[in-house]
Amino acid sequence: MFTYTVRRLLLAIPTLLFISLIIFLLLDLAPGDPTAQLPLTIPPEVREKIRESLGLGQPVYVRYLLWLKQFLVAEPLHVFDTMFGTGFADGMQRVISWQTRSPVADIIAQRMPQTLWVVGLSYVIGTLIALPIGIISAYRQYSWFDQIGALVSMIGYSVPTFFTGVLLIVVFAVNLGWFPSIYDTTHVVDSWDAFVFQVRQMAMPVFVLALYNAAQISRFMRASMLDNLAQDYVRTARAKGMSEKVVVLLHVLRNSMIPVVTVIALGVPTIFGGAIITEQVFKVNGLGQLLITAIYANDIPMVQTLTFIFAVLIVLFNLIADVLYGMLDPRIRYD
């Protein structure tokens, strides 16, 4: 298993390099100009100077290799420096955002907590709701519980988050006034009341995303449980005289969790990048919202860096899912 993991990690390096090149070329080929939003009174020759100062005068491969050096050498060294107080990264150019002229990594670090809290929590809650729903729906197949579960999942899965989000804002923020419609990032939790406010402002975005996640995972869980409930070894367990609880929770659930765990693991990268729309609807200034504004402003270093981080996460969680599969299922061995 260890050699397999190491081999996969080594193989991930050329994969990621290739992905980064593709992203870079796509962004380079895309129409758009970083100076487009500057006032029209700026004369063309000044505009050209601005463009050159951003490094756009150089050929594509020079810019790509430069970004690669900044991202893979300067940024990690900078992190190392701030942690241990050393000076390895002194004088090295970091990846700079064209919008704010501040390092991209710093902005991402600022935005990360909001995304992790709102989107991450919704993923955890969605999973925690989905698992019992899936288990009960499968165990009582075609019961009213199963039918309602199927209906709710269908709604959660098919109605887009920008619709449920706006609907919730209209009902609960505008008409009932229970929750604020805009997420306040500057809010500091330092007392009980502040905590309650934080919960209230998180409630709606978390609910919208949790519904969406739970809809998917509960269906997976149900299908996997049904698959295993029909297996012969379940009858064996019953014939052994095991109690129904042991049969369902030990024999069936443990086997059913194998595919579900990998589905959950594969969904984790979407926490970081997938909630773009929901963050936009509720004005949560997390990573999704950062990506959207960077795309609008033609902030190529920012878009490039964010997309590449998402790619790294997807490759990494694919590997984690595979390793988990091997750990959970004794029939699968990587040698």
Next chain:
Amino acid sequence: MLDMSDARKLVEIRGLKMHFPIFSGLLRRQSGAVKAVDDVSFTIYEGETLGLVGESGCGKSTCGRAVLRLYDVTEGSIRIDGVEIAQADPAQLRGLRPTMQMVFQDPQASLNPRMTLASIIGEPLDEHTKLGKAEKLNRVYELMDAVGLNRAFAHRYPHEFSGGQRQRIGIARALALQPKFIVCDEPIAALDVSIQAQVVNLLEKLQDEFGLTYLFISHDLSMVRHIADRVAVMYLGKIVETAPREALYAAPAHPYTRALLSAVPEPDPRREARKDRIILKGDVPSPANPPKGCNFCTRCPEVMEICREAEPDTFEVTPGQFVACHLYAQTNSEQTAGQAAATEAHKSIQQGD
């Protein structure tokens, strides 16, 4: 053959019915039932092996599972070791599981792929005994010795074994609680011929060692001839003939049994060429919609007018040989089905050899 005179009835099945409902239509109303097992009665004496044979889909496996109450039976009485279990609730059944166990057909699918051999065999001990960890492992080793598995395999997973070894695991698991009665549901159907003999010999050895009683379900007639003391033949959810092994193979009474036995291949090619096979025409009717009268009337080579109208009663044609067929009605017309069932056990005790 076993001496029946002092044998005790261990398993007594009376009028067992296992119907699976069919739902159809917009509102999923029950529109009928698959009569997988329809009014079956038989007795198994302590220490004997009753072979249950029949073609695919005739209800053999369902019957075996219903006897152990792995299904909720529709009707009938099941007495195992003197306890009536046909309507027992799950908690009561769990308490009775140590007496009755099952060896399943598919040795691959019937073992939990995520459990090691030691935990598969040892799990019933967790539930039904209060053994310590070391004692339990010891018992697992004993069982592995009994079925001829190397002790070093205790911590491996089922997929690491061959089919024959897996079936041994299944047998060791069934033996863990020292049961009296084991239903072997086609235990050799999924195995190679060379392994089949090994497993059947193992089952016989264990029967002698632990005094087990078997209900041996199979469609392999020569294997049943080898292992069974008495044989019951099933067709479309009903038992058509029950007889001591020798009597059945020497002189099958029911037309279906004759057809079934004539299909057994003959090792000698010259005799094989001369053999008269009874070839049945048509297909088995659907158990959801069995024919009126005798279930076999649509394919019986000796069908009569009455077969299409009335269900045949059970007649004892030779001592211990019971046949449900109208052909024997003339000679034994005074007997009725109810009497036959009631006297079955009595007569075999009296006249058993």
